[in-house]
Amino acid sequence: MKRLLITGAAGGLGQMLRGRLGHLAETLRLSDVVPLQPNGPTDEVMVCDLADEAAVFDVVAGCDGIVHLGGVSVERGFDVIDAANLRGIYNLYEAARANGQPRIIFASSNHTIGFYPQDRRLGADDPVRPDGLYGVSKVFGEAMARMYYEKFGQETAIIRIGSCTPEPTNWRMLSTWLSHDDLVSLIETAFRAPRLGCPIIWGASANDAGWWDNSASSYLGWVPRDNAADHLDRIAATVPRPAPDDPVIRYQGGSFAAEPIHRNPIFKPDDPI
Numbered sequence: 001m002k003r004l005l006i007t008g009a010a011g012g013l014g015q016m017l018r019g020r021l022g023h024l025a026e027t028l029r030l031s032d033v034v035p036l037q038p039n040g041p042t043d044e045v046m047v048c049d050l051a052d053e054a055a056v057f058d059v060v061a062g063c064d065g066i067v068h069l070g071g072v073s074v075e076r077g078f079d080v081i082d083a084a085n086l087r088g089i090y091n092l093y094e095a096a097r098a099n100g101q102p103r104i105i106f107a108s109s110n111h112t113i114g115f116y117p118q119d120r121r122l123g124a125d126d127p128v129r130p131d132g133l134y135g136v137s138k139v140f141g142e143a144m145a146r147m148y149y150e151k152f153g154q155e156t157a158i159i160r161i162g163s164c165t166p167e168p169t170n171w172r173m174l175s176t177w178l179s180h181d182d183l184v185s186l187i188e189t190a191f192r193a194p195r196l197g198c199p200i201i202w203g204a205s206a207n208d209a210g211w212w213d214n215s216a217s218s219y220l221g222w223v224p225r226d227n228a229a230d231h232l233d234r235i236a237a238t239v240p241r242p243a244p245d246d247p248v249i250r251y252q253g254g255s256f257a258a259e260p261i262h263r264n265p266i267f268k269p270d271d272p273i
């Protein structure tokens, strides 16, 4: 493709992916609400708040594919989630509709289903059970993707990412880990598929202790290669095993299930602006 947009390019996954997806496009357009630097002549950088409709339209114009990572990625108060993840995803889909419907990879999350217990095996069609406002915002994003597919044929790979880190670092990640290599191969697969549709894909490596069944999206042919079990000995030697009632090993969403609802900051009249 000519131009691939990565939103949230300054974040943890964005910084990793900007270095690994360059082969997919002649130009990488890197966008975030915080400033970024180009690494070379084929990088374009654009600062953009996803809540700013006009700015999002500018960022999406001329792009043939979008990896949408931008937004709030943890549990926060409703206002910031509202701006970045609710308004932001609406702006993105409207901008895509106005600009030739480039294929979208949407970084959804396991926190859409985080209240399922860890002994439940899940397929893509099981009902959502979000574990907080952040999880609810990703459910909203998934619904937005589905609606634009049904109404306009907009294709999206909805990736419910587990825990995407260089290595698994705790007991829960033996089930949720997604290696960087497997995320890269999943994005490549989604862009190269002759027909993508709008599948929900579990973003997890081939973990022996995995909870999620990707048979509904097997037509894509994505085969994860890594397995968190290869790191079991290190985790067992270094990380104390949590108590059985600890949310970290009780719920699929782990500690997110035990987070409070974060109230928006309340400003008093004499607060400095």
Ligand code: NAI
Binding pocket: 007, 008, 009, 010, 011, 012, 013, 014, 031, 032, 033, 034, 048, 049, 050, 051, 068, 069, 070, 071, 072, 073, 074, 083, 084, 088, 107, 108, 109, 110, 160, 161, 162, 163, 164, 165
């Ligand atoms: P991150 O928090 O490091 O990066 C998110 C980026 O979005 C940041 O650079 C931030 O500046 C930007 N952003 C926040 N609000 C914005 C706004 N209003 N406008 C424009 N940009 C804004 O998150 P990370 O770990 O890189 O994750 C990337 C995506 O993948 C997120 O959407 C996250 O929800 C999702 N995800 C990540 C997982 C992981 O294991 N890293 C697991 C599940 C989902």
Ligand code: 15L
Binding pocket: 073, 074, 109, 110, 111, 161, 162, 163, 164, 176, 253, 254
């Ligand atoms: C997520 O959705 C978060 O963005 C990431 O920071 C991790 O906490 C991940 O889920 C996880 O559940 O491990």
